[in-house]
Amino acid sequence: MGLPVGSPMPEFSLKDQEGNWFHSNDHVGKAPLVIFFYPKDFTPGCTAEACAFRDHYEDFTEAGALVVGISSDSQDSHRSFSKRHRLPFILLSDPDRKARKQFRVENRFLNLLPGRETFVVDRNGVVVMAFEGMRASGHVQNALKAIKNL
Template sequence: MLQAGTKAPGFILNDKEGNPVSLADFAGKKVVLYFYPRDNTPGCTRQACAFRDAWPEYEGRGVAVIGVSKDSERSHRNFAEKQGLPFLLLADPALEAIQAYDVWKEKKLYGKVSMGVARTTYVIDENGMIEKVFEKAKPDTNAADVLAWLDGEPHP
């Protein structure tokens, strides 16, 4: 897991429309970069909808929200349309950013071991430095936890 105080790795990934998006595009702006396992799954849908519902608060603070998973552009397009998501979803099927941000982890489910994305959220400052890491982010509270942290409230 990358730590606060380190430079956020750069990336160029496609959005749901196939347009390339770079972290460098957000220089001078605070970014909430959240990594999630998969579109249209219960936890990931709850997390995305929580960010959607909090979107006006993020926008009001001038903070960009970007979700990243290994799903395809088409999957992201369908997910965003179905859930009315106003923020960027980036496709990372080659695991470039997922591995650069050290969120590709071994997971165990019912005794079966596999590799997958560990639900993690990074807050990146205006200069491209990681300010805060939310490891094992909880789908239902992640958006509110990040907002509270942005407002100076302590977070475990």
């Protein structure tokens, strides 16, 4: 399991699918964050998860939350993935897996597949929910419940 509830969000800076820098600290004090780590663009489970976040995106934004997906895929891959599936949220490229390590998201299946974990961080920068599961289901529902409880 990754970073435990009650931990401060790690400081990280990554580029999004458009090549813009995303600095985690820029969002502390402004809005809660939903950060989901997923293994790979265009795979069936990851596509299902990303599309589930897309389908509930309005629920998150109405609650004032910012949704961010992170994988080690390139910015170009993220741009194609986002365009093909009409994803309205930010996808961050973590090629060196630094953010993944900071959030303690471990590999699964004989250490071959990057883990799938979702975190909700309140506007004060504290992790208030951590959900781990290789199946795509459950991530959106748990994150939405945590956001509504803030």
